[in-house]
Amino acid sequence: MSHILIVEDETIIRSALRRLLERNQYEVSEAGSVQEAQERFSIPSFDLIVSDLRLPGAPGTELIKLAEGTPVLIMTSYASLRSAVDSMKMGAVDYIAKPFDHDEMLQTVARILHDRQQVASMPAESSRSAAPAAGATSDDSVNGELGIIGRCGPMQDLFGKIRKVAPTDSNVLIQGESGTGKELVARALHNLSRRAKAPMISVNCAAIPETLIESELFGHEKGAFTGASAGRAGLVEAADGGTLFLDEIGELPLEAQARLLRVLQEGEIRRVGSTQSQKVDVRLVAATHRDLKTLAKNGQFREDLYYRLHVIALKLPPLRERGADVLEIAKAFLARQNERMGNDGLHFSREAEQAVRQYSWPGNVRELENAIERAAILSESEEISVELLGIDIELDPLDEDFDESGVPLGSAVSNEPTEDLSLEDYFQHFVLEHQDHMTETELARKLGISRKCLWERRQRLGIPRRKSATAG
Structure with a gap:
């Protein structure tokens, strides 16, 4: 289990970030300043340090040299985003802007830790990392070189x-x-x-x-x-x-x-x-x-x-055009969840595998990853059922065989999206009705989603921002 140090002087932010990481099976320690981190911990012993840029006393960038090679992820607000550039020059592995989306933070942390594992395994040509990057594979030489799954x-x-x-x-x-x-x-x-x-x-x-x-x-x-x-x-x-x-x-x-x-x-x-x-x-x-x-x-x-x-x-290509790749990517994401949760027994039911192959995944790889993470967390047994995936699809009879592209033999599978149109209609009507007098932040909060998710849905549904709308 990867051990992460959070250095953040805002107690609320520090506690929320700790809960987020611990829910995703990371071991977490925390400090309110660089000085406290030095006094309490051996900083180079961590797998990753996530630090605010502006801290009481020394800035978060001081941790870069104290870490002695351990990657440091800098958090910064848009107001001080320019300082993040200097952090990168000083050796920070990456930066993330506040307020950050939870998925964005988790994906950034997973990528940094995966890259660190790969670097650590290179000199000894040791076994492949158990936690693949998003869409990554480890059993094909070409794909492994590129870090992306894709046999189609x-x-x-x-x-x-x-x-x-x-x-x-x-x-x-x-x-x-x-x-x-x-x-x-x-x-x-x-x-x-x-x-x-x-x-x-x-x-x-x-x-x-x-x-x-x-x-x-x-x-x-x-x-x-x-x-x-x-x-x-x-x-x-x-x-x-x-x-x-x-x-x-x-x-x-x-x-x-x-x-x-x-x-x-x-x-x-x-x-x-x-x-x-x-x-x-x-x-x-x-x-x-x-x-x-x-x-x-x-x-x-x-x-x-x-x-x-x-x-x-x-x-x-979109996920719906990648045939059997969909199930392979899904299994890679599930393997990552198994590694995070310290449980190697989670697997898809036969119906769930069929649903993964047949669903059109309008949100592509990102939607697939989120569905599997949610299912893994909510699953009360080692078998993930189709219901836990949270997708709306009517399955074909299970006794059908599938070809190597994941298509049922002897039948045609529709590529039409199977989203719940009423939800999309609600989203579209709500945004169009309220965007003239609400900021993007207010719209996202009312809809119960992040600003990033709001932007992505606007793009997918073709809803442009009003020029007269106040920036959120």
Whole structure:
């Protein structure tokens, strides 16, 4: 069981984070400051340290050198997100912005711990890690190299392209529906490139407020705007020598697109408020679920930037088109839950396996992972039933055999979504009715979901944010 140290001076946040991690089978210790952590614990003995950036006394970045190689995940608010760039330069393994989504925190922690296990096992070529990364596999040499499960034809084609493209410095555009694992593809491109030892900086363009996006990406000089009390480097600068991954690049404002185009054309950036340019060496990998070509024709995306990005385009198929991969990914996620919970006996019932194969999974890999995590936690026996998966599907007779693609022999399986339409209708009507007088935060709270989930559902259902709405 992995041992995690939380260093956070806000008792409420520290306690909530501890409960979240302990529910997911991590051993957790906590401290309110760097000094308390030093006095109470041997800091290098932990598997991961999660620390707030701003702490009484010494800042959270002090833990990076005290950790002696143990990864440090920095938590920071949007107001101090620029400081996270400096944290990355000082050696933090990653940062996460407050308020964070629980799933985002768990996925980040799992990825960092998995990467640490892989590094630890490399010198001795020891046995493979028991906790695969999201969509990862350990029993196929090609997939294992890339860290992604995929035996179907479209995924094997994608693997071949990744291996050809990764060693180059060409810009790459990854296209695919939300939740298909586009960041996994970006990480595979980075890990197989000559830049693998340099940082890969991931940015969700839709998650950063529009008023902050330019200073976050390109940095700013002291006095560039109200509140800019000191100059700060941007995320592009933090990725110097490595890879910059821009997720949902279709949401990037036109002004920021113009600055990004300069990075690609000239290999240089100019901080907000500065007259001086500086050289940067970054490889850009972008991802989107939107049709950038159509957006460019409609004037919503710069056409010259589109062609710069579209040097290499990789298409990630939705889960419903990946045949038998679905069940293999589901079993990998269940193996991860078994490892977290210290229980190797959890398994799917025959009906549950059939449901996993037949359901269309409109939320793709992310929806599948969440369904299995929920089922594993709620299961009162070692067999996970179809009811625990929480999906609405009418199963075919169980005596049918399935082909290697997971399709029942002798019958046609509909690929139509089987969501509860009344719930989606309720969501759509509620958002349209209230978004003029509610912030995004208020809408999410009323719906009982995170802001990230609200954004993803907007994208899936095609509900744009009103321009006049107050930013949440």
